[in-house]
Amino acid sequence: MRRYVKRYALLFMLGMWAVLGAAQKPYKWKPPKQPKRAKWVAPKQVAPEVIDVWRPYGVADNWFLDLGVGGSFSMAENMKGHDLEKVYAPAFEFGLGKLFSPLWATRFAMSYKQQKGWVSPQVLESMAVLVGDGDYGFKMVGVGVDEMFSVTDWLFPYSEKRRFNLQLFIGGGLNYSFGFDSKVERWYRYGYPVDNTDQINVFVRGGISCLYRLGNAADLLVQGAYHLIDDNYNGVRHSATSAFDSFADVTLGVRVHLMDHYGDYRYYKVRRWEATSLRGSELKVAKFLDDEKLKEYRTREEAEVVAFGELMKTRISFYVDRFFVNDYQMENLRIVADFLKAHPDVNLVVKGYSGASTKRESPTMCLAERRVESVKKVLLRYYDVDPSRFEVEFDEQADAPFPMVGEWIDGVVFLMVER
Numbered sequence: 001m002r003r004y005v006k007r008y009a010l011l012f013m014l015g016m017w018a019v020l021g022a023a024q025k026p027y028k029w030k031p032p033k034q035p036k037r038a039k040w041v042a043p044k045q046v047a048p049e050v051i052d053v054w055r056p057y058g059v060a061d062n063w064f065l066d067l068g069v070g071g072s073f074s075m076a077e078n079m080k081g082h083d084l085e086k087v088y089a090p091a092f093e094f095g096l097g098k099l100f101s102p103l104w105a106t107r108f109a110m111s112y113k114q115q116k117g118w119v120s121p122q123v124l125e126s127m128a129v130l131v132g133d134g135d136y137g138f139k140m141v142g143v144g145v146d147e148m149f150s151v152t153d154w155l156f157p158y159s160e161k162r163r164f165n166l167q168l169f170i171g172g173g174l175n176y177s178f179g180f181d182s183k184v185e186r187w188y189r190y191g192y193p194v195d196n197t198d199q200i201n202v203f204v205r206g207g208i209s210c211l212y213r214l215g216n217a218a219d220l221l222v223q224g225a226y227h228l229i230d231d232n233y234n235g236v237r238h239s240a241t242s243a244f245d246s247f248a249d250v251t252l253g254v255r256v257h258l259m260d261h262y263g264d265y266r267y268y269k270v271r272r273w274e275a276t277s278l279r280g281s282e283l284k285v286a287k288f289l290d291d292e293k294l295k296e297y298r299t300r301e302e303a304e305v306v307a308f309g310e311l312m313k314t315r316i317s318f319y320v321d322r323f324f325v326n327d328y329q330m331e332n333l334r335i336v337a338d339f340l341k342a343h344p345d346v347n348l349v350v351k352g353y354s355g356a357s358t359k360r361e362s363p364t365m366c367l368a369e370r371r372v373e374s375v376k377k378v379l380l381r382y383y384d385v386d387p388s389r390f391e392v393e394f395d396e397q398a399d400a401p402f403p404m405v406g407e408w409i410d411g412v413v414f415l416m417v418e419r
Contacts, residue, residue: 052269054101055324061260062267064105066095068223068253072113072140076234076245086135089114091249093223097148102158102267105148109171113140115247117194117234136181136194138235142203144173160266165211165219172204177233184235195235203229211255217265219255224248262324263377270322297331304339306346308418311401312336316375316412320404321361323370323411325378333375336414337383340390349415350375352394355404368394371411389419 072091090113097107117136148169152162180196188194207225214220231243257265303313314335316325325333340346352372355361372394379385402410 055262055268055270057260057267061262062099063258064097064099065256065258066093066097066107066109066221066223066253067256068093068221068251070223070249070251070253072115073248073250074116074234075247076117076236086118087116089116089137091251093249093251093253095146097146099267102153103150105150105167107146107148107169107171109142109144109146109173111140111142111249113142113249114138115140115177115234117236136184138177138181139179140175140177140233142173142175144171144203144205146171146205148209158267160268161213163213165213167209167211168206169209169225170204170206172202175201175203175227175229175233177201177235180235193236195232195237197235199233199235201230201233203227203233207249214254217257217259219257221253221255222251223253224250263374263381264324268324270324297335301335301338304335306343306416308346308416310416312339312348312414312416314339314414315402315410316371317405317408318367318371318411320355320407320409321365321367323365323367323374325374330378330382333378334383337379337385340385345419347388347417347419348390349417350379350390350392350412351415352392352412353398353400353409354396354411355400355409360404361409363396366396367411368396375412390414 069090069092071088074087074089091111092113093109093111095107095109097105099105115138117138146169148167150165150167152165152167156162177199180194184194184196188196205225205227207223210222211219212222226246226248228244228246231237231245233245237243259265262268300314314332316329316332318324318329336348340348350372352368352375354363354365354367354371361367372392376390376392379390380387400410401413
């Protein structure tokens with residue numbers, strides 16, 4: 001028993017010694033844990049919204065020609081219930097129009113139509129011996145003005161590459177009826193009230209034009225128009241002086257867009273700050289080229305020397321995702337054209353590039369091809385360069401030989417080769 005007491009006493013003493021030894025160590029204060037705070041992130045720099053505006057266009061821009069052929073269908077009161085081949089006659093239409101915006105256009109239209117007429121059923125029964133089957137023909141020429149509104153470009157954002165476009169139009173003008181069949185004169189002498197003299201009447205019309213894009217300069221045109229005209233246009237007046245007849249035209253043809261002074265055929269948008277530097281009249285170019293820039297051009301012209309297999313120092317720059325040639329680059333192309341004229345032993349390979357491989361430009365816009373085509377168009381049209389003096393190449397994937405500067409890329413360069 002005494003042995004166990006000694007053991008417990010020894011254990012107690014060791015425990016007390018451990019407690020007292022631990023109490024001699026200094027107490028280390030620990031701050032309380034703070035809740036986690038969200039990591040601060042610098043706000044992203046949001047680029048200012050880039051607003052596109054239309055190019056500055058003039059009176060001579062955005063004209064088009066409409067050519068159509070089809071049929072004219074008479075809807076006069078005597079024609080109701082008549083066979084289709086009896087009311088149908090060939091029709092031809094020509095139009096010259098101007099787009100004032102992608103939504104609104106005005107068109108001057110002229111048409112030539114053959115028309116069909118038919119006597120009334122009562123006359124056909126009572127005068128069958130005289131009038132026979134009662135059919136007669138005549139011709140018409142119409143001139144008028146249409147106001148056209150694009151439903152497609154009103155409902156959806158405009159795109160010069162859009163395949164389909166639907167336009168509504170309303171207009172009016174003068175209709176000239178002439179060339180009545182000779183038998184009509186005989187009917188008149190025997191009592192049928194048909195007047196074979198020429199008739200001039202006012203008409204109003206409305207209709208739909210469906211356009212399908214065939215290329216940069218042409219659209220397939222399907223058009224239907226409904227005309228309202230005075231009752232006597234077909235030589236017969238059956239009711240009061242205020243009565244009207246009608247006829248409808250359906251034509252198939254083509255719309256040809258005429259080239260504007262930029263060398264393009266349709267509306268294009270540009271950056272707002274670019275709009276002030278677009279090519280306009282020669283007077284505008286002269287004002288734009290002040291004395292300081294003229295000195296710069298002269299210096300660069302003198303620096304151009306013949307070196308076969310090397311690039312000219314002059315190159316054509318384009319804004320990111322753009323392919324039109326502005327006034328500043330027009331003067332660069334003048335330097336190229338003068339260089340060719342001054343050195344008849346030199347030909348050029350005109351090479352086009354995009355920034356697609358640097359991910360700075362849209363890779364699906366065919367920018368390299370469109371840029372080199374714009375340069376080719378300017379050299380041929382504005383500077384009368386012989387097409388045999390240069391050839392064009394383009395590469396949508398390769399980097400341009402010169403790096404981009406800000407938002408500009410040297411998208412077209414000129415390689416000198418021996419003629």
